[in-house]
Amino acid sequence: xxxxxxxxxxxxxxxxxxxxxxxxxxxxxxxxxxxPRPEDGKTEMEAAQTPxxxxxxxxxxxxxxxxxxxxxxxxxxxxxxxxxGYDPLQNDVGRGVLEALGVGMKLMxxxxxxxxNFATLDADGLIVDRRAxxxxxxxxxxxxxxxxxxxxxxxxxxxLLQHVKGHRFVVVFRGEDLSGRVLETDPQQDGxxxxxxxxEKREAEHTARIIWQFIQxxxxxxxxxxxxxxxxxxxxxxxxxxxxxxxxxKMDGVGIAVYPMYKGVARVIGLNILGEPRSFEEEVKxxxxxxxxxxxxxIHYKDTDEAGEDGDFDRKVAKLEEADSFVRRLLALKxxxxxxxxxxxxxxxxxxxxxxxxxxMISGPFAGPDDCTAFTERQAKHGYYGRIRATDxxxxxxxxxxxxxxxxx
Amino acid sequence: xxxxxxxxxxxxxxxxxxxxxxxxxxxxxxxxxxxPRPEDGKTEMEAAQTPxxxxxxxxxxxxxxxxxxxxxxxxxxxxxxxxxGYDPLQNDVGRGVLEALGVGMKLMxxxxxxxxNFATLDADGLIVDRRAxxxxxxxxxxxxxxxxxxxxxxxxxxxLLQHVKGHRFVVVFRGEDLSGRVLETDPQQDGxxxxxxxxEKREAEHTARIIWQFIQxxxxxxxxxxxxxxxxxxxxxxxxxxxxxxxxxKMDGVGIAVYPMYKGVARVIGLNILGEPRSFEEEVKxxxxxxxxxxxxxIHYKDTDEAGEDGDFDRKVAKLEEADSFVRRLLALKxxxxxxxxxxxxxxxxxxxxxxxxxxMISGPFAGPDDCTAFTERQAKHGYYGRIRATDxxxxxxxxxxxxxxxxx
Numbered sequence: 001x002x003x004x005x006x007x008x009x010x011x012x013x014x015x016x017x018x019x020x021x022x023x024x025x026x027x028x029x030x031x032x033x034x035x036p037r038p039e040d041g042k043t044e045m046e047a048a049q050t051p052x053x054x055x056x057x058x059x060x061x062x063x064x065x066x067x068x069x070x071x072x073x074x075x076x077x078x079x080x081x082x083x084x085g086y087d088p089l090q091n092d093v094g095r096g097v098l099e100a101l102g103v104g105m106k107l108m109x110x111x112x113x114x115x116x117n118f119a120t121l122d123a124d125g126l127i128v129d130r131r132a133x134x135x136x137x138x139x140x141x142x143x144x145x146x147x148x149x150x151x152x153x154x155x156x157x158x159x160l161l162q163h164v165k166g167h168r169f170v171v172v173f174r175g176e177d178l179s180g181r182v183l184e185t186d187p188q189q190d191g192x193x194x195x196x197x198x199x200e201k202r203e204a205e206h207t208a209r210i211i212w213q214f215i216q217x218x219x220x221x222x223x224x225x226x227x228x229x230x231x232x233x234x235x236x237x238x239x240x241x242x243x244x245x246x247x248x249x250k251m252d253g254v255g256i257a258v259y260p261m262y263k264g265v266a267r268v269i270g271l272n273i274l275g276e277p278r279s280f281e282e283e284v285k286x287x288x289x290x291x292x293x294x295x296x297x298x299i300h301y302k303d304t305d306e307a308g309e310d311g312d313f314d315r316k317v318a319k320l321e322e323a324d325s326f327v328r329r330l331l332a333l334k335x336x337x338x339x340x341x342x343x344x345x346x347x348x349x350x351x352x353x354x355x356x357x358x359x360x361m362i363s364g365p366f367a368g369p370d371d372c373t374a375f376t377e378r379q380a381k382h383g384y385y386g387r388i389r390a391t392d393x394x395x396x397x398x399x400x401x402x403x404x405x406x407x408x409x
Numbered sequence: 410x411x412x413x414x415x416x417x418x419x420x421x422x423x424x425x426x427x428x429x430x431x432x433x434x435x436x437x438x439x440x441x442x443x444x445p446r447p448e449d450g451k452t453e454m455e456a457a458q459t460p461x462x463x464x465x466x467x468x469x470x471x472x473x474x475x476x477x478x479x480x481x482x483x484x485x486x487x488x489x490x491x492x493x494g495y496d497p498l499q500n501d502v503g504r505g506v507l508e509a510l511g512v513g514m515k516l517m518x519x520x521x522x523x524x525x526n527f528a529t530l531d532a533d534g535l536i537v538d539r540r541a542x543x544x545x546x547x548x549x550x551x552x553x554x555x556x557x558x559x560x561x562x563x564x565x566x567x568x569l570l571q572h573v574k575g576h577r578f579v580v581v582f583r584g585e586d587l588s589g590r591v592l593e594t595d596p597q598q599d600g601x602x603x604x605x606x607x608x609e610k611r612e613a614e615h616t617a618r619i620i621w622q623f624i625q626x627x628x629x630x631x632x633x634x635x636x637x638x639x640x641x642x643x644x645x646x647x648x649x650x651x652x653x654x655x656x657x658x659k660m661d662g663v664g665i666a667v668y669p670m671y672k673g674v675a676r677v678i679g680l681n682i683l684g685e686p687r688s689f690e691e692e693v694k695x696x697x698x699x700x701x702x703x704x705x706x707x708i709h710y711k712d713t714d715e716a717g718e719d720g721d722f723d724r725k726v727a728k729l730e731e732a733d734s735f736v737r738r739l740l741a742l743k744x745x746x747x748x749x750x751x752x753x754x755x756x757x758x759x760x761x762x763x764x765x766x767x768x769x770m771i772s773g774p775f776a777g778p779d780d781c782t783a784f785t786e787r788q789a790k791h792g793y794y795g796r797i798r799a800t801d802x803x804x805x806x807x808x809x810x811x812x813x814x815x816x817x818x
Contacts, residue, residue: 035777043778068816069419070797071804075817088817089419095818235818261818349775353815355808356777357795377778377793387795 009085011395011404012248019250022336022401024296025287028083029323030076030262031305032342033358033377035349037313044304044313044348045359045376048320052327053340053375061367062375062383064357065390067344073355076305079343080265084298085249085394086242093268094180094237100170101267102260103162107239112178112207115235116161116169117186118143118228121219125193130186131167132227143228144169150221154213164260171233173211179204182211184234194232211236244270245296249398253296256283262300271298284326291333299330308346309353316348337364337401340375341393357387364400418494420804420813421657428659431745431810433705434696437492438732439485439671440714441751442767442786444758446722453713453722453757454768454785457729461736462749462784470776471784471792473766474799476753482764485714488752489674493707494658494803495651502677503589503646509579510676511669512571516648521587521616524644525578526595527552527637530628534602539595540576541636552637553578559630563622573669580623580642588613591620593643603641620645653679654705658807662705665692671709680707693735700742708739717755718762725757746773746810749784750802766796773809 011017034044067074067082068089077098078088096113107113118132118140135143144163151159157175164170181200187193197215199208215231222229245253247270254274255266263273275286280301287299301323307315330338341360344353359380361372372379381387385396398404420426443453476483476491477498486507487497505522516522527541527549544552553572560568566584573579590609596602606624608617624640631638654662656679663683664675672682684695689710696708710732716725739747750769753762768789770781781788790796794805807813 035775046778064795069804070794070801071806071808071813072419072425073808073813073815075815078817089423092817098818347775347777354775355805355813357793378780381791381793381795 009391009395010407011398012085014407016405016407017248017250017398017403018405020401020403022295022403024397024401025330025333025335025338026083026296026298026397027301027330027338027340028080028298029301029304029320029340029342031308031344031346031353033345033347033356034308034316035347035354035356037349043377044308044316044320046378047313048317048324050320050324050375052324054373056327056331056338056340056363057361057372057375057379059367060361060363060372061370061385062359062361062372062380063385064380064383064387065341065360065393066357066387067390071355073353074344075353076261076343077265079390080262081269082390083341083343083393084245084269085391086269087391091240091242093240093265095235096170096180096237097239097268098261098264099164099168099235100162100172100264102262102264103164103170104263105160105162105170105172107172108174109239109241110174110176110178112173112180112236112238114171114233114237116171117232118167118169119194119230119232120227121230127187127190127192127194127230129227130188130190130232132230135167135228137163137165140167140169140228143222143225147218147221151214151217154210154217157210159214167228171214173207173214175210177206178210178238179207180237182208182236184236185215186232186234194230197233197236240268242269246270249296249394249403251295251403253298254290254294255298255300256286257300257302258283259300259302262302266298280322280326284329288329288333304342305346308348309351311348311351313348337362337397339393339397357381358390360393362396362400367400418800418804419816420807421494423816425814425816426657426659426807426812427814429810429812431704431812433806433810434739434742434744434747435492435705435707435806436710436739436747436749437489437707438710438713438729438749438751440717440753440755440762442754442756442763442765443717443725444756444763444765446758452786453717453725453729455787456722457726457733459729459733459784461733463782465736465740465747465749465772466770466781466784466788469770469772469781470779470794471768471770471781471789472794473789473792473796474750474769474802475766475796476799480764482762483753484762485670485752486674488799489671490678491799492750492752492802493654493678494800495678496800500649500651502649502674504644505579505589506646506648506677507670507673508573508577508644509571509581509673511671511673512573512579514569514571514579514581516581517583518648519583519585519587521582521589521645521647523580523642523646525580526641527576527578528603528639528641529636530639536596536599536601536603536639538636539597539599539641541639544576544637546572546574549576549578549637552631552634556627556630560623560626563619563626566619568623576637582616582619582623584619586615587619587647588616589646591617591645593645594624595641595643603639606642606645616645649677651678655679658705658803658812660704660812662707663699663703664707664709665695666709666711667692668709668711671711675707689731689735693738697738697742713751714755717757718760720757720760722757746771746806748802748806767799769802771805771809776809
């Protein structure tokens, strides 16, 4: 794989980032933005009682980010890469890689990772349940161990397996000349057989054959399983080379998140992951405990997105209020700069990620003039920083933190 | 000519557009935006009583488009290509091609088309009227027939002629190795002789000679005409290859317009043209009659631009009010998404196309939060969709219509 360093930011391209002693919190409220509910025309952010966010908004400068481009609804990977200042259009990070990194597997440059699901096949070889009846963690973990024991290598390619959660696992193929350009085997519907791992490019034929053999061996190994008798694989991908965060921004950055996906995207850019939190409360505790040790803290709040994806307006409101309740603890650490935003909008009215611009605010001693009175979509559209590409957010954060030089004489 | 497919949109580049059952109206009010008149500081849009557009604005999300780039005043071709999502900077569509397609001529890839005007020369060979006294359609059509009869071919290059309207006609040169890189022969002023069709590139020398012979033969044929005794040619151009609308956006799109130019630009991108309307009223009738049959409807309102170009503020106001009066009939069709915008601004105060950003609004169930109360320039600048490149408008329309996939995992 060619190692290409992609530079989306002027500050980085022109070598204007420098070290400083300032400390930064980037608080990502997943799926932050929303659209109005018909009853009263309020968005989730407007309906929520968020006194701490609103008080901060009064002292901050607001704006809106387009995570990728107008009209584009990003996944979590591209959404996060953008706000970290890496162009997601030029850095396609696969699901397999994100999951593998998320569960803490160390990937090598030549590895191909995939997200796996256990599924149930009937006697005719047709899928009857793409999630194998949603097995318990301990049961699925046992089946992963069984696969591990029986499939260690295929034609000299090492097979590494790790259980994630429920029916989900990760498989990593480690060998030479492997390619990530293989199509998924999950047909995304029941009543049909699994798909063949089709190579998208001639260079991927060898990899596809290895994957096919893995699937056959796995199915043979699982013959006696009642429900988890099939593996579906998707998101075949290799580690992209992204300039490490510490090189790029000349500071020591860490990430704190509950879910593997977000740990994964943080690890892709070289952020170290702190702890094993099981709740946002625990995330904040980890942040507090490690405050003295690092310079940049990415902290991720998931529940707003989940409520939005479930189409639960009231729960998203409640989760925004929960996020709000932690703002004082974040501010108590006295960060030089705190930036709050989302990786994309997840309007409860749509029950999915959307293309709507996402509010952000930056607070710091030099943030600038503004007159926004609350942290909402409609306030943010008048924010002094305006509407920017999400990849420019890190530039504003660095500038606010006194970590950017003047450009030109 | 190399066939290059130009992709200006992320949704298209990343293959994120998919089919859906939604129906879309794109209502283009030509030359929509304006600038304030000194008397009361109101623009045409602000002076006009447009209750229907304003009511729709309250339920829509607004924004501003830059048709090409800040400070660039686009012609109708680039203006329309932009809002259709085709980058006009990379797709130079000549006037000749637009006129030829507009009158329904079928162009071949190797053809060179030009817009022709009949003009009047005096005894010294100087132009005394660039529009030949604005002849009646039937008179000019007869002269076109005369040319057709006398000039069928030049050095193996076929000459195809068609009358358009008044003094205007189209000529198409059909043969091998022709080039569109020839300069116009219309000096754009009276009292001087017609210009020589200068080849801009060495590759266009052969074409320029053919054109020059055509002009000589035409003038010889027209020796006995009192007024239409000269032809002025401009907009020499070849058919560009643009990815067809139906491939690009995976929907069945049609265009409805009175003027050939707008039919032409719609045909360039592969939109089928419905009917032969002579007024906007007839356009709307055609839209209604064909509503069940298609998915995307481009409908074009011309008179606002014409009034703006004539520098007639009050008439532009009246024409905006006329356009407004049809909005209810458009909404009565219950489109899933309706987008209203202009291809450029035509401020009556300037009496020509201008560079000013053009308001747009998108209405649909998921448009998003906004608080604009009228469809005006000053309201649109606060719109939630912000100011975007015109080429991103189609992305927003597709996203709103549920015709775009999520980008990335």
